[in-house]
Amino acid sequence: MITPEPGRPLPFFVYGTLRPGEPNHDLFLRGRTAAEAPARLPGAALYDGPGYPYAVEQDGEEVRGELVTALPEAYEDLLTALDLLEEYAPDDPRNLYERVARDTVRADGTPVRAWVYLAAPPVAARLRTRGTRIEGGDWLSRR
Known part of the structure; x- marks a missing residue:
C-alpha cells in the first residue's frame, strides 16, 4: 500500500464526466489543476449509470481514467466542489459514492x-x- 506524505494532499483519480472532453472537466477542473495524466485503478470494475459511471471494487478488473493533481491553492475548494458534485458527505447512508x-x-x-x-x-x-x-473499464469507450 502507498501512503501519502504527511500533510500532502492526495491527487484525484477521475474516470467519468471529469475526464478531458467530458462535460464536467472544464466546469470543475479547468484552472484548478497542476497536472493531469493517464492512470488506472486496479481492483475495480466500471458500471454505466444515468449519464455517469460508477467504479465498483472488484478483484481482477481495472478502471481507466486520469490522475488529477490540484494546484495547492485550489485543493480545498476542489475537494469541496467534487464532494458536492458526487453528492458525497462523510458517513451519510444516502451517499451514491x-x-x-x-x-x-x-x-x-x-x-x-x-x-x-x-x-x-x-x-x-x-x-x-x-x-x-x-x-x-474505460468510460470514453462507450461512444
Whole structure:
C-alpha cells in the first residue's frame, strides 16, 4: 500500500464526466489543476449509470481514467466542489459514492495513492447484480 506524505494532499483519480472532453472537466477542473495524466485503478470494475459511471471494487478488473493533481491553492475548494458534485458527505447512508483513498497506477507503472469516488456499498451491490458493466473499464469507450 502507498501512503501519502504527511500533510500532502492526495491527487484525484477521475474516470467519468471529469475526464478531458467530458462535460464536467472544464466546469470543475479547468484552472484548478497542476497536472493531469493517464492512470488506472486496479481492483475495480466500471458500471454505466444515468449519464455517469460508477467504479465498483472488484478483484481482477481495472478502471481507466486520469490522475488529477490540484494546484495547492485550489485543493480545498476542489475537494469541496467534487464532494458536492458526487453528492458525497462523510458517513451519510444516502451517499451514491464514497470518497476513499486507493492505490492507482500511472501509465509508466508508478503507483500513486489518490482520492477515488467509488459506488457506495448499497449502490455497488445493486450494480453487481443488475448493472451494465462497461467492458474494458474505460468510460470514453462507450461512444
